[in-house]
Amino acid sequence: MGLSPTLKLGLFAALVSYLAGPVSHIVRISGVFLTPNPTVLGEGQGPIYIADTVHCEDVHHYRPANLLFTACEDHKSTRFSWFPPLGHMAQPSTRGSLHVVDPKVCSSAPAGEPEGVHKARSQIELFHHVLGSSTAQHVRSVYHPLVETPNDVYAESPVSFYVTNDHFYRDGVMRVVEDLWPSAKWSSIIHVQVDNLSKEGNVDASVALTGLWNNNGLGHGRTDKEMIISSAVGGELYVSAPQSNRTIEIQETIPFETVTDNPSYYADPYRTDDDDASGFVVAGISQAIYLPTNAKNQDATDASQVWYTRFIPDTGVWERKLLFEDDGLRIRTASAAVLVPIEPKGGKKLAWLFVTGFMSEHMIAVQVEL
Ligand SMILES: *[C@@H]1O[C@H](CO)[C@@H](O)[C@H](O)[C@H]1NC(C)=O
Numbered sequence: 001m002g003l004s005p006t007l008k009l010g011l012f013a014a015l016v017s018y019l020a021g022p023v024s025h026i027v028r029i030s031g032v033f034l035t036p037n038p039t040v041l042g043e044g045q046g047p048i049y050i051a052d053t054v055h056c057e058d059v060h061h062y063r064p065a066n067l068l069f070t071a072c073e074d075h076k077s078t079r080f081s082w083f084p085p086l087g088h089m090a091q092p093s094t095r096g097s098l099h100v101v102d103p104k105v106c107s108s109a110p111a112g113e114p115e116g117v118h119k120a121r122s123q124i125e126l127f128h129h130v131l132g133s134s135t136a137q138h139v140r141s142v143y144h145p146l147v148e149t150p151n152d153v154y155a156e157s158p159v160s161f162y163v164t165n166d167h168f169y170r171d172g173v174m175r176v177v178e179d180l181w182p183s184a185k186w187s188s189i190i191h192v193q194v195d196n197l198s199k200e201g202n203v204d205a206s207v208a209l210t211g212l213w214n215n216n217g218l219g220h221g222r223t224d225k226e227m228i229i230s231s232a233v234g235g236e237l238y239v240s241a242p243q244s245n246r247t248i249e250i251q252e253t254i255p256f257e258t259v260t261d262n263p264s265y266y267a268d269p270y271r272t273d274d275d276d277a278s279g280f281v282v283a284g285i286s287q288a289i290y291l292p293t294n295a296k297n298q299d300a301t302d303a304s305q306v307w308y309t310r311f312i313p314d315t316g317v318w319e320r321k322l323l324f325e326d327d328g329l330r331i332r333t334a335s336a337a338v339l340v341p342i343e344p345k346g347g348k349k350l351a352w353l354f355v356t357g358f359m360s361e362h363m364i365a366v367q368v369e370l
């Protein structure tokens with residue numbers, strides 16, 4: 001028995017409205033209609049290309065020592081055959097090292113080479129680094145079966161930390177579904193507790209949060225008790241709080257127009273009661289639609305955007321601002337960014353924005369106004 005035309009039309013309308021939200025989100029995040037508009041920089045605003053920073057995904061600014069820490073692949077070719085976050089698992093790579101960048105002189109120094117990784121047996125490697133030294137000593141490996149697709153870490157201490165599993169599926173069709181379907185809220189955050197730092201110390205883990213779509217990057221927020229979480233393909237930042245029972249409570253959601261990879265928090269050291277530039281920074285690719293084909297091409301360019309958001313108490317809203325945009329020639333596949341303050345002059349709040357990209361030949365620094 002056939003359906004009546006009215007019923008067919010009704011079903012069609014229902015299907016369209018069911019898919020309209022997800023489809024418009026995918027159209028936005030994919031950047032299919034976006035024309036990259038590279039930010040024009042004036043004299044003295046960079047970009048400064050930081051030497052010896054090949055394919056660094058994440059970056060952190062350790063304020064007490066004013067140093068940047070990043071983990072890099074170091075070789076232009078290896079990432080294209082081994083990079084589990086993109087599903088590249090053809091040839092396990094044993095490369096990569098930690099780098100320390102001095103933002104005052106914009107130079108990078110290696111701080112030791114992490115050990116190799118095992119295919120599909122993810123583990124966390126713990127290192128000890130003494131500020132100012134050029135080595136990082138391997139302390140121990142931390143393995144737990146709940147940590148399956150680790151992407152980022154939020155450490156409370158060397159023995160207690162949170163890890164994101166950015167996907168539920170490592171590969172195959174379901175992985176594609178997971179990347180495209182907003183209801184595929186199958187990623188998780190695991191809390192890991194280690195008894196002690198000796199190799200015999202027992203490892204315990206529990207699920208701290210589930211129900212987010214592609215939770216990816218983690219960062220420290222405004223206080224010791226605040227965690228920021230990004231949904232990369234979801235284009236959202238979550239302000240949250242780890243609880244004493246090792247679960248995570250989401251307190252606020254801040255939406256962005258593009259992929260939001262690893263988040264960071266900037267505390268404005270020059271803030272006054274009525275002028276506080278403290279805020280969150282997220283970086284991500286702006287034309288995700290080209291990533292599947294570009295991801296295996298050493299010489300492709302991938303456009304990116306870096307966004308900044310701060311809370312405006314008067315209006316109660318998170319004001320968003322595009323800090324930097326590129327077509328992929330200066331920075332490719334931006335995946336993290338941090339702000340390093342510049343002493344204010346003439347009432348302007350300026351900062352150096354350091355941007356890394358997981359398939360970029362360099363980390364760059366550009367001057368921005370907040
Ligand atoms: C570390 O913890 C393990 C149990 O998880 C214990 O057997 C070992 O003695 C501890 N080592 C130290 C140095 O405390």
Ligand SMILES: *[C@@H]1O[C@H](CO)[C@@H](O)[C@H](O)[C@H]1NC(C)=O
Nearest residue numbers: 242243244245246247248249
């Ligand atoms: C953990 O604590 C929070 C409150 O801090 C509570 O809402 C939640 O239900 C607790 N979860 C578990 C699994 O005990």
